[in-house]
Structure formats: C-alpha cells, structure tokens
Amino acid sequence: MENILASAGKVSEAAEVFEVAAEETSAQFETNRLKHIQSKQSTSIALRIIQEGRLGYATTTDPDDVKNLIDNAVETARFGMPAKFQLPALSSYPQIEIFDPAVDATPLEEMNKLGQELIEIIIKHTPEILCEAGVSKDTISVKLLNSQGGQAEYKKSIFSIGIYGSLIRGTDMLFVSESRSSCSPITQPEDIASVVIQQLELAKNPASVPTRQLPVIFTPRGLASALVSSLVMAFNGKTVLQGASPIGNKLGKKVFDSKISLWDDPTIAFRPHSRPCDDEGIASRRTPLIEQGVVANFLYDLQTAALANTKSTGSGDRGGGLPTPSPSALIIATGQTSMDDMVKDIKEGLVIEQLMGAEQGNILGGDFSGNVLLGYKVESGKIVGRVKNTMVSGNVYQVLKEVTAVGSQAEWVGGFLCTPPLYCPRLSVASKG
Amino acid sequence: MPDIETAAARLAEALKEYKADYIEARLEQSQRSHITYRGKELESAGRSTAVGGNIRALVRGGWGFVSFNDLNDLPRRVELAVKQATLVGKEESRLAPVEPVVDTVDSKQDSPLNIPLAEKKKLLDEYNQIIWRTPGLQTSVIGYADSHKQTIFLSSTGSYIKQPRTDITLRLSAVAAGDGDVQQAGLSLGSRGDFSPMRRLHKEVEEMAKKAVDLLSAPQVKGGEYTVVLDPVLAGVFVHEAFGHLSESDFVYEDNRLRQVMVLGKKFGSKELNIVDSAAVPGLRGSYKYDDEGVPATKTYLIKEGKLVGRLHSRETAAKMGEKPTGNARAMNYRYPPIVRMTNTYIEPGRASFDDIIAGIKEGVYAKNWFGGTTSMEMFTFSAGEAYMIRNGKIAEALRPVVLTGNVFTTLNNIDAIAGDLDMNQGGGCGKGGQFPLPVSNGSPHIRISRCLVGGG
Numbered sequence: 001m002e003n004i005l006a007s008a009g010k011v012s013e014a015a016e017v018f019e020v021a022a023e024e025t026s027a028q029f030e031t032n033r034l035k036h037i038q039s040k041q042s043t044s045i046a047l048r049i050i051q052e053g054r055l056g057y058a059t060t061t062d063p064d065d066v067k068n069l070i071d072n073a074v075e076t077a078r079f080g081m082p083a084k085f086q087l088p089a090l091s092s093y094p095q096i097e098i099f100d101p102a103v104d105a106t107p108l109e110e111m112n113k114l115g116q117e118l119i120e121i122i123i124k125h126t127p128e129i130l131c132e133a134g135v136s137k138d139t140i141s142v143k144l145l146n147s148q149g150g151q152a153e154y155k156k157s158i159f160s161i162g163i164y165g166s167l168i169r170g171t172d173m174l175f176v177s178e179s180r181s182s183c184s185p186i187t188q189p190e191d192i193a194s195v196v197i198q199q200l201e202l203a204k205n206p207a208s209v210p211t212r213q214l215p216v217i218f219t220p221r222g223l224a225s226a227l228v229s230s231l232v233m234a235f236n237g238k239t240v241l242q243g244a245s246p247i248g249n250k251l252g253k254k255v256f257d258s259k260i261s262l263w264d265d266p267t268i269a270f271r272p273h274s275r276p277c278d279d280e281g282i283a284s285r286r287t288p289l290i291e292q293g294v295v296a297n298f299l300y301d302l303q304t305a306a307l308a309n310t311k312s313t314g315s316g317d318r319g320g321g322l323p324t325p326s327p328s329a330l331i332i333a334t335g336q337t338s339m340d341d342m343v344k345d346i347k348e349g350l351v352i353e354q355l356m357g358a359e360q361g362n363i364l365g366g367d368f369s370g371n372v373l374l375g376y377k378v379e380s381g382k383i384v385g386r387v388k389n390t391m392v393s394g395n396v397y398q399v400l401k402e403v404t405a406v407g408s409q410a411e412w413v414g415g416f417l418c419t420p421p422l423y424c425p426r427l428s429v430a431s432k433g
Numbered sequence: 434m435p436d437i438e439t440a441a442a443r444l445a446e447a448l449k450e451y452k453a454d455y456i457e458a459r460l461e462q463s464q465r466s467h468i469t470y471r472g473k474e475l476e477s478a479g480r481s482t483a484v485g486g487n488i489r490a491l492v493r494g495g496w497g498f499v500s501f502n503d504l505n506d507l508p509r510r511v512e513l514a515v516k517q518a519t520l521v522g523k524e525e526s527r528l529a530p531v532e533p534v535v536d537t538v539d540s541k542q543d544s545p546l547n548i549p550l551a552e553k554k555k556l557l558d559e560y561n562q563i564i565w566r567t568p569g570l571q572t573s574v575i576g577y578a579d580s581h582k583q584t585i586f587l588s589s590t591g592s593y594i595k596q597p598r599t600d601i602t603l604r605l606s607a608v609a610a611g612d613g614d615v616q617q618a619g620l621s622l623g624s625r626g627d628f629s630p631m632r633r634l635h636k637e638v639e640e641m642a643k644k645a646v647d648l649l650s651a652p653q654v655k656g657g658e659y660t661v662v663l664d665p666v667l668a669g670v671f672v673h674e675a676f677g678h679l680s681e682s683d684f685v686y687e688d689n690r691l692r693q694v695m696v697l698g699k700k701f702g703s704k705e706l707n708i709v710d711s712a713a714v715p716g717l718r719g720s721y722k723y724d725d726e727g728v729p730a731t732k733t734y735l736i737k738e739g740k741l742v743g744r745l746h747s748r749e750t751a752a753k754m755g756e757k758p759t760g761n762a763r764a765m766n767y768r769y770p771p772i773v774r775m776t777n778t779y780i781e782p783g784r785a786s787f788d789d790i791i792a793g794i795k796e797g798v799y800a801k802n803w804f805g806g807t808t809s810m811e812m813f814t815f816s817a818g819e820a821y822m823i824r825n826g827k828i829a830e831a832l833r834p835v836v837l838t839g840n841v842f843t844t845l846n847n848i849d850a851i852a853g854d855l856d857m858n859q860g861g862g863c864g865k866g867g868q869f870p871l872p873v874s875n876g877s878p879h880i881r882i883s884r885c886l887v888g889g890g
Contacts, residue, residue: 034495037497040768060481062484078551079475171694321479362804362834367834391836430888
C-alpha cells in the first residue's frame with residue numbers, strides 16, 4: 001500500500017489507498033441437509049487521487065498491478081468531479097469491539113452442527129417443511145492510508161446464521177425465515193428457531209381481509225421490507241443536496257409523529273455494521289436523524305458535506321465504488337406499547353411480517369406498494385390466520401406522520417436495522433379475497 | 434502473479450489427480466469502467482481491473498467451492514475444495530453427462546472499454562443537456578457501465594473453454610419535485626457489447642424527462658382488480674417474474690411437493706401462450722455459447738400451447754430429474770458457483786393487434802416500462818414505470834406508476850390476448866441467491882391480463 005501511495009503521490013496533489021481483504025467460510029444447507037461448503041478469499045485495492053483539483057478513481061484485485069492502477073486513476077481524473085474536500089490527517093478513533101478471534105476459530109464441524117440443529121428443531125415442529133440454511137464466518141481487514149498522513153486499520157469478524165423454510169401444499173406456498181449476525185460466534189439455534197416456529201403457528205389458518213382502509217401493525221421485519229429504503233434515501237445528504245429528498249428542507253421541523261426517534265449508530269459493540277471510522281477515515285459517531293418527530297440531521301461523506309457546506313458525519317461508505325453517504329446501522333427508539341396490546345386494540349386489521357416488492361416503485365417519493373408475502377389478519381384483538389392475495393399501499397411520510405403506538409421491544413433485522421413494531425391507524429389494502 | 438492462461442495450463446492436468454467425482458475451475462480476468470452523473474454534474478468516473486478464479490469439487494453428492502483473487506498456489510485451493518466436498522458428501526454424485534468441449538470462442542466485437550472515456554462522456558453530456566432543457570426538473574441520475582471479461586473454464590473431464598463476455602448498461606432517470614411530492618421517470622438499456630444502441634437515445638431521453646414532470650399532476654389509481662394491458666417491456670418483466678423463476682429447476686428438483694405442482698404437461702395458460710428461454714439467440718444480453726458448467730446453450734420451450742413442456746437445468750438438476758441439461762448454469766463472476774438462471778426469456782408473438790387488445794376494455798389499466806419485479810414462486814409483483822387508465826377501449830389519463838401482483842398459477846391462465854409485436858428488453862438485471870445483477874434479457878408482445886390485482890390508494 002505504501003508503494004502505491006508513494007507512486008500515486010508523484011502524479012497527483014493528494015492520494016488515498018483503501019484496501020479490504022476478506023476470508024469467508026460458509027456451510028450451506030438445502031432441502032434440510034448440508035449441500036455446500038464454500039470459502040472465499042478476496043482482496044481489493046481502491047486508489048483515489050486528486051489531480052488538478054479533480055477526482056480520479058481506480059480499483060484492482062492485484063497488489064502488484066501498481067502501474068495500471070495509477071494509469072486508470074489518472075485517466076478518470078481528467079473528467080472527474082472537482083474535489084471540494086481535504087483528505088483527513090491522522091486522528092484518533094473510538095475503541096469499538098468488533099473483532100472476536102473465536103469466530104475464525106470456530107471449526108467447520110461446529111458450523112455444520114449448528115445448522116443441522118436449527119433445521120431439526122423446525123422439522124420437529126413441522127415435519128413436512130423444507131429448509132435452506134446458511135452458517136458463515138467472515139474475517140475482514142480494512143486499511144486506509146492517505147497523503148495527508150491519515151491512517152486507519154481495523155479487523156472485524158462476523159458470524160451469521162440464516163434459515164428459510166418453505167411449506168408447500170398443492171399450489172399454496174408458505175415461506176418463513178429468520179437470520180441473525182454478530183461479531184462473536186452465535187451458539188444457540190433455539191432463538192432463531194422460535195421466530196420461525198411462531199411464524200408457522202400464526203400462519204396455520206387461512207384468513208382474508210376486505211378491500212379498504214385498515215389498521216396495520218408492521219413487525220420489525222415487516223417495517224424493514226416496506227419503509228426503510230425510502231428513509232435511507234431521504235436522509236442521504238446527496239439526495240438532500242440535489243433537492244430530491246422530500247424532507248430535505250425540513251431540518252429542525254416536525255415531519256413525523258413525536259413518538260418516532262431514529263438514529264444511525266456505527267459504535268455499538270459486536271454489531272456487524274459497527275466500525276471505528278468510515279471508509280474515508282472519519283471517526284464513527286452516533287448521528288440522530290429524527291428526534292421525537294423532528295428532522296435532526298442528514299448523513300454526509302466528505303465530498304457531499306463540502307458541497308453542502310457542512311461536515312462529514314463519518315458516513316462515507318464504499319460499497320464497491322467511490323465513497324457515498326450511507327447509514328451503518330439504523331435504530332428506531334422503542335415506545336411504550338407491547339405487541340400484545342397493539343393486537344388487542346384492533347377490531348379488524350393486519351399484521352405485516354413481510355411485504356414483497358414494496359420497494360420497487362417511487363421510493364424517492366416515499367410510496368410503497370407490495371404483496372403481503374407473510375401477514376396475519378387481526379379480528380377482535382386476536383391474530384386469526386394468514387392473509388394472501390393482498391396488497392398494501394401507502395406513503396412512508398403519511399404513515400409515519402401519525403402512528404398509534406410504537407412497540408416496547410426492539411429487534412435487529414438483517415444486522416442493519418433495530419426497530420420495535422409500529423402500529424398505524426390506517427393503510428390502503430386491496431384484496432382478491 | 435501468473436496470468437489466467439498460464440494458471441489454467443498448470444491446472445489442466447492437475448485437476449485429474451485429485452480424489453473427487455468431478456472438479457472444475459473457472460478463471461477470469463476483467464476490466465470495467467463507469468461514469469455517473471447526478472444532477473448537472475458528473476459525479477464519478479472510475480476504472481477497475483480484476484483477476485480471480487474458483488475451484489468447485491463434487492464428492493459423493495456434496496460440493497466444495499473455493500474462490501480467490503490470488504492465483505498463486507492453486508493446488509492448495511483445489512485440495513481445500515476437495516476436502517470441503519468430502520466433508521459434505523454422503524450420497525451419490527449425479528451430473529447429467531456432457532461431452533467435454535475444447536473451444537476458444539472469438540469475440541467479434543470491439544470491447545467498449547477501447548472507446549475512450551472522453552467519447553462516452555461527450556455522449557452522456559448530450560443526454561444530460563437534453564434532460565436539463567426540460568422545465569420543472571429537480572435532479573437527474575445517469576449511470577453508464579461497461580465490462581469486458583475473459584474466462585477460462587476447465588474440468589477434470591477434459592473441457593477447456595475460453596470465452597469472452599462483454600456487457601454494457603445505461604440507466605437514466607429524471608426526478609421532478611413539487612409541494613412535498615417527488616416523482617421520477619427512467620430509461621434503462623443494455624447491450625451484449627455493441628455500443629451503438631447507446632448513441633441514439635436523444636428523443637427517448639427528452640420524453641423521459643417530460644414524463645417525470647407530468648407525473649406530478651397525475652392521479653393515483655384506485656386499488657383493486659382490473660383488466661390490465663402490458664407493453665412488451667413490462668410483459669417481459671412479467672414473464673421473467675411470474676413464470677421464469679418457477680421454471681428454474683433448482684427450486685424444484687429436490688422438492689417432491691413442488692415436483693408434483695410443476696409436472697410436465699400441466700396446463701398454465703391458453704393455447705396461444707408460448708414461453709421460451711434461449712441463450713442460443715445471438716447478440717442479446719443473456720446470450721452465450723457455453724454456460725458456466727461448459728454446457729452448450731440451447732433454446733428451451735418452457736410453455737408450448739399453454740402447457741408446461743420444459744424447464745431450465747444445471748447438470749445436477751437435469752440428472753436428478755432425469756431430463757436433458759439445457760445449459761442454464763450461470764455465475765455472476767468467479768466469486769460465485771453457477772446456479773440455474775434464465776438467459777433471454779420471452780413470450781412468442783400472437784396474432785392480435787394493439788387496437789384489438791384494448792378495444793373491448795371498459796375500464797382498465799395500460800402499464801408500460803418497468804421499475805422492477807420480484808417473486809416468491811407462488812406470488813409475484815412487478816412495477817410499471819408508466820401507467821394510463823383505459824376507458825371505453827381508449828387510452829385515457831396518465832396515472833402514477835403502479836405495482837401489479839398476482840398468483841403464478843392463476844395469472845398466466847388470465848392472459849387472454851397476445852399481440853404480434855414481440856420486443857426484447859435489454860435493460861434488466863436478475864438477482865438470485867445473492868448474485869445480482871446477472872445480465873439477462875426478456876421480452877414479449879403486448880398482452881392483456883384479466884383480473885389483475887393493482888395496488889393503489
């Protein structure tokens with residue numbers, strides 16, 4: 001890396017080298033049995049330069065390919081966006097625990113056993129179910145060096161388990177799933193199995209809902225599948241800068257229900273999306289986005305912050321390309337109401353566990369519309385069965401403007417979102433009945 | 434580091450020496466470039482190069498897979514893949530037999546990577562100027578990317594296939610905003626390496642920008658069941674989501690219940706309905722000569738005269754279902770093992786005209802262009818980029834984009850008219866098993882579906 005930085009320094013005003021090396025091993029189960037073991041080694045080196053005030057960018061997988069890497073960066077710098085920022089000098093970062101050597105030390109046999117146990121618990125409950133499952137361990141090393149003396153280096157471990165079950169009766173299909181991840185080994189399959197078993201129980205009986213406006217409870221998974229993409233876009237400083245965020249000019253204003261608070265937090269110990277600094281070497285910190293319904297901040301990387309005349313929030317994320325503002329882990333504050341009390345409050349309504357295809361429409365505008373892949377009918381305060389052939393449509397900003405209740409217990413969904421359930425007074429439901 | 438040819442030559446003999454039922458290796462060398470615009474400004478331009486490969490081993494029905502960027506010490510990687518497969522394998526290995534192939538596939542096309550970035554930028558500048566001539570726009574996004582890769586596939590049974598692959602994608606979108614409301618319109622296309630289709634979009638770009646602004650004043654459809662007419666682009670997405678994925682036999686082959694549902698000869702649609710998947714059609718984004726298991730591409734009828742007649746296979750799914758391999762095992766790149774995927778999927782043209790199709794509709798929805806689509810096998814959703822009401826047999830007012838949903842087992846039966854105007858959409862990318870976006874194309878003539886569920890206010 002040092003040699004790349006030194007060579008790049010000769011042809012540019014400023015340069016930065018970012019390297020990610022990863023080793024991943026996974027055991028994958030199909031139709032209730034172990035089917036694949038995979039291991040993946042990868043290296044990627046990204047070079048960013050500023051030449052005559054413009055950004056150049058190139059990547060390679062080969063650490064010896066220095067000349068080509070620099071030539072490519074130089075070619076793109078001829079057209080690149082004018083760089084409005086300074087690369088950061090050496091600074092200190094918070095200590096965040098994200099590496100546990102026990103992850104890499106977990107033997108394959110142990111991972112196989114864990115997957116097998118998980119499947120066995122679920123088959124014991126529903127013998128005719130077919131499960132796919134995956135157990136994986138990753139070790140990721142990140143290094144960053146820039147010509148201003150900035151420097152960062154950290155190691156992260158991630159252990160994940162996921163299960164996906166399908167239950168097919170004629171052409172009637174039910175899909176249930178759950179996944180967990182952590183920077184430490186996960187050893188108990190029972191927690192994950194219990195979520196899947198609860199889905200199977202609640203979906204046992206068929207039920208149907210009428211075509212009209214109904215009260216809806218989004219479970220944490222339901223919320224992730226329906227509402228989150230729009231919020232991620234709306235709080236992205238880049239969307240705001242372009243004037244395309246519906247809340248871009250609402251900083252300090254109350255846009256959401258006062259029961260709603262949301263923040264981005266890359267500093268929680270042992271969470272897979274935590275890190276000491278972002279992909280540009282800016283220290284991680286917790287950033288409030290919604291405080292009791294009021295828009296509090298947007299997320300910025302260095303370039304976007306400079307253009308918007310503000311400071312980076314340490315949200316520069318590479319995701320395979322140039323850094324761009326992105327949340328690390330979104331947290332929604334818990335409220336006062338238990339899930340049971342929410343259900344009890346509904347005379348006729350829906351619980352949404354997964355909305356399929358909800359995020360394919362105008363997500364920038366906050367619209368969502370999807371098929372209820374997994375959802376339950378509520379009748380007189382009780383969940384009575386699974387609904388099908390049902391679509392739910394709405395707009396995130398309308399939904400979050402008035403929320404009846406926020407759940408008292410939060411759950412992690414996909415490592416990226418931690419949220420309680422949300423109870424909305426009415427949403428548009430269309431059903432084939 | 435050795436180049437892929439040197440590494441492949443060293444591996445060719447070595448693969449036969451390990452204790453496995455079957456071993457294959459895939460080595461890749463690739464270049465990519467991209468240019469993106471956000472608003473009036475170029476946002477980023479970049480180039481990347483990658484070298485990598487993988488080894489896949491099969492032992493007693495269990496698979497081991499090892500991928501890497503470092504081409505040094507490949508024998509150690511082969512050993513690891515074999516060791517993993519041995520740990521998994523407890524059954525019998527079954528792969529449909531194929532003749533070993535030794536072939537070098539020529540690239541007849543110049544790589545788009547050879548066109549200077551400056552020339553591509555000039556063209557995108559023209560499009561961006563057109564977009565920004567439209568009054569009322571808030572912002573725009575343009576994303577251009579091209580890639581060229583050389584792959585070498587070799588197997589323990591003696592295959593050695595050198596095959597190039599080139600891909601170009603261009604996506605443009607215009608965003609209009611007003612009074613707390615944001616609307617967007619998009620254009621998406623791709624090519625198997627020919628840059629020229631990217632050059633003639635001036636008129637379409639202009640229309641796209643106007644559409645975004647017009648949407649701000651368009652009403653939202655009322656949710657419910659409608660007779661829906663789909664244009665070739667959206668009908669292509671529909672056939673991909675609503676049926677294509679279900680015909681991928683890795684979902685079916687070890688699932689006895691699903692096998693009973695997907696039994697050959699089962700009626701899915703009317704006699705006029707024919708659905709095909711074919712990587713053997715030249716020049717489309719899903720086209721190739723050999724798949725990533727070294728099996729030659731074929732043309733496969735999935736539905737003929739309304740009945741299920743075929744499905745897409747890898748060597749393993751074909752063997753386990755007692756059917757012929759179809760050459761549909763594809764991997765996004767060397768980091769992934771091949772899985773059963775679609776290539777170029779389409780509904781064959783029928784006889785009706787567009788006017789015939791809409792003539793009898795009292796109140797319906799005409800949905801065009803696409804945002805996306807997804808499927809759960811039984812249920813699918815797909816979203817239109819543009820929509821209009823149909824009233825008394827005529828196209829009426831514009832609507833906000835709509836999302837349509839249905840059940841695979843009933844919706845295909847509800848296709849009651851098929852036009853003759855087949856057109857292939859090259860702008861899509863397919864996702865499955867974490868592998869996204871895989872270049873595919875899909876297409877259809879205009880079709881009419883009765884009783885389709887449309888989400889709305």
